[in-house]
Amino acid sequence: MDLIVDGFLKAFHLLISLDREVLGITLLSLQVSGLATMISLFLGISCGTAVALTEFPGRNLVVSLINAGMALPPVVVGLFVTVFFWRNGPFGFMELLYTPAAMVVAQTIIATPIVTGITLAAMQSLPKKLRLQILALGATRPQMLLILMREAQLPLLAAIMAGFGGVISEVGASIMVGGNIKGYSRVLTTATVMETSRGNFDMAIALSIILLFFVFLINLALTLIQQRERPR
Amino acid sequence: MPMLTVNNLKVARGGIPVLDIPHFELEAGESLAILGPNGAGKTTFLLTLARLLIYSQGELLFKGQDISLPELTVPYRRRLAMVFQEPLLLNTTVFNNVAAGLKIRRMAKQEIEKRVSKYAELLKITHLLNRDARKLSGGEAQRTNLARAFATEPEMILLDEPFANLDAPSRDSLIDDLHSILRQTETTAILATHDRLEALRLADRLAVMDGGKIVQIGACHEVMNHPVNEVAASFVGMETVFSGYVLKVADGSFVVAVAGHAVEALGNVEKGERVLCCIRPENIIISHDNAMEGTSVRNNLPAKIVKIIPQGSFFKVHLDCGFFLAGYVTQQSLENLSLKEGKNVTVSFKATAVHVIRREK
Numbered sequence: 160m161d162l163i164v165d166g167f168l169k170a171f172h173l174l175i176s177l178d179r180e181v182l183g184i185t186l187l188s189l190q191v192s193g194l195a196t197m198i199s200l201f202l203g204i205s206c207g208t209a210v211a212l213t214e215f216p217g218r219n220l221v222v223s224l225i226n227a228g229m230a231l232p233p234v235v236v237g238l239f240v241t242v243f244f245w246r247n248g249p250f251g252f253m254e255l256l257y258t259p260a261a262m263v264v265a266q267t268i269i270a271t272p273i274v275t276g277i278t279l280a281a282m283q284s285l286p287k288k289l290r291l292q293i294l295a296l297g298a299t300r301p302q303m304l305l306i307l308m309r310e311a312q313l314p315l316l317a318a319i320m321a322g323f324g325g326v327i328s329e330v331g332a333s334i335m336v337g338g339n340i341k342g343y344s345r346v347l348t349t350a351t352v353m354e355t356s357r358g359n360f361d362m363a364i365a366l367s368i369i370l371l372f373f374v375f376l377i378n379l380a381l382t383l384i385q386q387r388e389r390p391r
Numbered sequence: 392m393p394m395l396t397v398n399n400l401k402v403a404r405g406g407i408p409v410l411d412i413p414h415f416e417l418e419a420g421e422s423l424a425i426l427g428p429n430g431a432g433k434t435t436f437l438l439t440l441a442r443l444l445i446y447s448q449g450e451l452l453f454k455g456q457d458i459s460l461p462e463l464t465v466p467y468r469r470r471l472a473m474v475f476q477e478p479l480l481l482n483t484t485v486f487n488n489v490a491a492g493l494k495i496r497r498m499a500k501q502e503i504e505k506r507v508s509k510y511a512e513l514l515k516i517t518h519l520l521n522r523d524a525r526k527l528s529g530g531e532a533q534r535t536n537l538a539r540a541f542a543t544e545p546e547m548i549l550l551d552e553p554f555a556n557l558d559a560p561s562r563d564s565l566i567d568d569l570h571s572i573l574r575q576t577e578t579t580a581i582l583a584t585h586d587r588l589e590a591l592r593l594a595d596r597l598a599v600m601d602g603g604k605i606v607q608i609g610a611c612h613e614v615m616n617h618p619v620n621e622v623a624a625s626f627v628g629m630e631t632v633f634s635g636y637v638l639k640v641a642d643g644s645f646v647v648a649v650a651g652h653a654v655e656a657l658g659n660v661e662k663g664e665r666v667l668c669c670i671r672p673e674n675i676i677i678s679h680d681n682a683m684e685g686t687s688v689r690n691n692l693p694a695k696i697v698k699i700i701p702q703g704s705f706f707k708v709h710l711d712c713g714f715f716l717a718g719y720v721t722q723q724s725l726e727n728l729s730l731k732e733g734k735n736v737t738v739s740f741k742a743t744a745v746h747v748i749r750r751e752k
Contacts, residue, residue, distance in 0.1 A: 291443050292479040296492040297469035297543065306491075310482050 162360050170365030180342070185369055188346040191259050192327040195266030199322050202267070203274025204315070208304060210275075211282030212290065225279060228272025233265075237335030240265045244336065257338035262346070265336045266326035274322045281314030282307065316385045320378050327374060347373075392455050394419040394547060394579050395440065400449030402439055402603075410435045410603045412449070417547075422573055422580040423608075424590030426626045427600035433583035436600065437549045440581070441473045453547075469496060471547040472540035476555050478532035480524040485516060485535050488524050492543040506542045513572050514538040530561030537565075541572060547579040554589060566592055587627055591615070599623040620748055621667060629669035629746060633714040637664045644742060650713030655689040656745035667748040672707060674744035675718030679728060683739040690745075694738040696730060710738055 173181050210221060242248055244256040244264075255261045285307060293303045308315065330348035337344035339353055347370040354363040395417040402410035410432045417423060425433050438444040440451070442464050451458055458467040472492070480488050486507055487494075493503045511517045514534045519527065524535060533553060540548055553569075554562045570593055573580055584590050590597055591611055598608040601622040607614055618624040624632050635649035637660050647654045647668060660666055676683060683691050694712035706725055710716040716738055720730065730736070 286477065286479060288475055288477065289479050291438070292473070292475060294443055295441055295468060295471075295473035296495050296539070297465065298495045299465055302495055306481065 163364070166361040166364030167368075169361035170368045173362075173365045174369070181365065181369070183342060184345050184347055184350050184366070185373075187259060187344070188327065188348070188370070189373065191262045191333075191346060192266060192323060195263045195326050196270055196319065196323040198263070198267045199270035199274050199326075200319060203271045203318065203322070204278050204308070206271075207275040207278025207318075208282055208308070211279050212307075222279065225272055225276050229276040231269055231272060232331070233269055233329045233333075234331035234335070236265050236268050237332030240268065240332065240336045256336060257340060257344060259337065259344050261336040262333050262344060265332040266329060269329055269332060270322040270326045273325050274318045277314060277318035277321060278311075281311040281318070284314070285310055313385055316381050320381050323377055324374060328370065393417060393452075394421075394454060396450075396452040396455075397440075398450040398452075400439065400446055400451070402435055402444060402446045408603060410439060410446075412436065412605060415605065415608075417579060417581065419546075419579055420577045421596065422582065422594045423596045423598060424582045424584060424594035425598045425600055425605075426584060426587060426590055428585065428622070428626070431600040432603035433600055434551050435603070437473065437551050437581065437583055441471060441549055442467055443473070469543070470545060471549065472543055472545035473549040474536055474540045474551065474553045476552040478527075478529075478536040480527075480532055480535055480539075483524060484520065485511075485522050485524050485527070486520040488535050489516075489520070489538045489542050491539055496543070506544075507538075510538040510542040513541065513575075514568060528561075529557050530565060533557060533561075533565060534568075537569065537572075541576065541578070544576070545578060547581070548573075550580060550582040552584055553582075554584070554586075562589075569593065585626070587615075597627075599626055617746065618669065618748065621669075624667070624669040624746070624748065628671055630672050630717040631670040631675070631715065632667055634665060634667050634750070637662050637666060647747075652692050652713055654692075654745065655742040656747050657742055658747040660747065660749060665750045667750060669746040669748065670716070670740055670744055672717045672719045674740050675708075675710075675716060676739040677708065677710075677718055677720060677724070677728065677730065678737050678739060681737045683737065687741070688739045689742040691737055691739045694736055696732050696734045696736060699725070699730065699732055710736070712738055 243250050244261055293306050334349045339345050339349040347366050351363050351366045393416040397412050397415035400412040427433050439446050489507045490503050514537055516534050582593055597611050597614040599606050607619045607623045615627045618627050621632050633649050635647040638646040638648045640662050644657050645660055692712045694710040697711050698709040700707045705719050705721050708718050
């Protein structure tokens with residue numbers, strides 16, 4: 160029990176003293192996961208919208224692949240990103256392995272199917288004729304897509320939350336492709352794993368609390384937007 | 392020059408032809424109603440005219456200009472408006488919905504406000520402008536939808552069964568308002584519907600569609616009184632349709648053999664020819680014991696009442712006289728003649744009440 164109390168005390172101390180190392184780890188976490196979420200939003204919303212609005216042979220297969228991708232195990236992603244970025248791998252020349260950039264790549268691969276799947280569901284839940292109605296109002300294709308996205312904004316906010324939530328709390332891929340290098344590629348989750356394995360529970364608890372705090376903060380912000388827009 | 396000219400238009404879906412219009416013209420300022428059963432191709436026709444559906448073959452001219460080029464699609468769509476059966480409102484206020492088409496056209500804010508308030512007033516939704524569009528009743532939502540369409544001041548408006556989902560009172564008042572707006576703005580309109588009364592209240596001309604084709608088009612009274620085939624007849628209210636062959640011809644009148652009865656009618660037909668006879672229910676007289684014998688009514692047939700269906704202020708009586716007949720009676724007649732299901736009566740109708748369609752050979 161002392162362990163936990165000590166952990167909380169230490170965490171509190173680290174937080175208010177703005178410990179440089181903890182600060183650096185936190186910032187890198189937010190940067191990597193934030194960037195990965197943003198890239199995955201761009202890719203996922205485009206892909207999800209495209210699949211939702213078009214008919215093509217093999218569409219059902221693509222939809223099931225996307226849905227399966229929503230449960231992509233981070234360690235599998237980590238493994239393949241490592242293999243691809245390995246010195247002799249296809250992208251070895253880029254020398255990205257064990258860099259934050261590689262972590263962004265891995266996290267983007269994890270978040271994109273999540274965003275795509277939720278976007279797809281959101282767009283499909285709109286009435287089919289709405290698209291025709293918007294075009295009939297004289298909209299160009301980009302205008303139509305923009306209006307459709309605005310119509311689906313509530314579920315799209317859920318896509319952001321799910322995507323960000325998925326990558327900020329992910330550890331397997333980050334540790335494999337980032338290497339948990341101190342002051343360079345160490346993020347909240349990889350640091351927590353390391354500190355726990357070393358028995359530094361106070362530090363691990365402190366890092367976990369920070370992680371939980373940010374997950375909560377970002378979801379709170381998005382929830383407030385979502386609930387403001389909720390039909391009353 | 393006609394507002395809209397269609398030549399040799401063909402639309403296919405999955406290789407199956409769903410629309411085939413050899414020629415169609417619409418004059419500026421005219422309103423046309425398209426009547427037809429579900430699946431007749433009414434919606435497909437309107438979507439094609441709005442360039443929302445790709446057609447496999449044909450020519451579409453708007454004020455003489457060919458609008459088939461892809462780069463003309465959006466500018467063309469901005470000259471017209473389309474209203475669907477469902478209101479399909481955007482997830483925002485009524486004001487923003489009415490303004491949607493104007494915002495798409497990047498109109499100045501002041502102009503948008505002017506237009507919105509003008510058309511909100513015409514459609515009597517001014518008091519709703521700040522409301523959430525999702526909280527409207529069916530009638531209010533469809534009024535908002537129409538205001539959104541008219542606010543863009545289209546040269547032509549396409550209405551796809553806009554009243555089908557509304558309750559009777561909201562429908563009636565909306566039809567009246569739409570009629571006056573169409574007259575006031577002189578907007579050319581095409582209305583697809585399966586309700587002939589709606590069509591008659593709004594249209595100058597009627598077209599009947601069936602199986603992807605326009606089977607008849609003409610002035611309302613012409614289509615109403617001279618339907619060219621069975622589908623057209625049933626859609627203009629000639630509920631009784633039966634076929635028979637011509638027994639004898641004399642001086643413009645002739646006798647048709649139908650299910651063992653001889654029915655007299657007027658028209659130019661040949662002996663032995665198969666014809667379709669149509670009678671409106673309002674032209675059927677029901678009596679007891681052949682009471683109409685010896686009058687100018689030429690057809691008096693024994694019949695049995697199959698069913699009596701209340702229609703609000705009157706009743707529709709289904710009769711079996713070897714073939715099926717429908718007639719209207721008032722509540723009073725029903726009581727005075729003590730009409731009941733299963734009762735034997737006499738059915739009478741004048742030879743002039745029979746509309747004859749010659750079967751194509």
